[in-house]
Amino acid sequence: MSKADLGAETDMALNLVDLARYPIADLDSGAGAAFLKECQDHMDTHGWCNLDGFIRPDALTALEDEASNLLPSAEVLTIKRNIYQGAIDPSLPEDDPRRREYTHVATQLADDQLPAETLIQQLYRSDLLTDFVRRVQKKSVLYRCADEFQALNVVALHPGSWHAWHYDTTECTVTLLLKAAESGGDFAFLPNSRTDESEDRDAVDRLLAGDMSHAQKFDRGAGTFTLFRGGYSLHGVTEVFGTHPRITAIMTYDEQMGRVISDDINVRIYGKRVEKILADRKAALAQA
């Protein structure tokens, strides 16, 4: 399918989102206002909001094809970190989660590897979508993340892989499932397991020990759009089974305009490619 068949609106959300079911183009009156209130209430009470079938089926096929075509150029990353995205500090007590390293393998396209003309990048850059995400969280301002690598990512987990437990570096994360796993690959999380001041260590320790009984999981078919407080809710994806990868787009937002992620975290996630970009940039600056 060509892009033109998906619609000619300049804001890509209007071409891709199932507006009959999810009226994000008019959130101020009638069905749109009622829908927004439902999302806000759910976010307030549970710390997440899950919109099944958010993307129209024809648009989903185009997004999935696009991701499948781009992914062969992505690197296979082995990501090693503790649940707070930090490096391991061997001086900490043995039972401290900051000391425990978790590893997962993902094939990942960073924002700078997703060209501006791709459907997924245009969807992420939609002001309508950003405003919807802002209003669900009842924030007075919300910006798309300014980090050149983290803003939008497409992540493929191949059979045998999982996404290790972690907190995100931004408060609220938005994911769009582009291709579901044949089985497994469940998104699981502990809603609001920490605040800025404290953490529910019992719940966290239980999950880290493999006890999923208190974790929230939900069925998500491809095309599901999920908002959750990933910076405050320990989360991950269980092992993927079957013959094809599970593919998600991760959309990142920030209340602070222009904030970027530290080089240290970006190198830990994106590895050698990003390390080289940053080193080359530093060398060029030193020469200037």
Ligand SMILES: O=C(O)CCC(=O)C(=O)O
């Ligand atoms: O793939 C998902 O559903 C979640 C991925 C995730 O947690 C992340 O990329 O930070």
Ligand SMILES: [Fe+2]
């Ligand atoms: Fe995450």
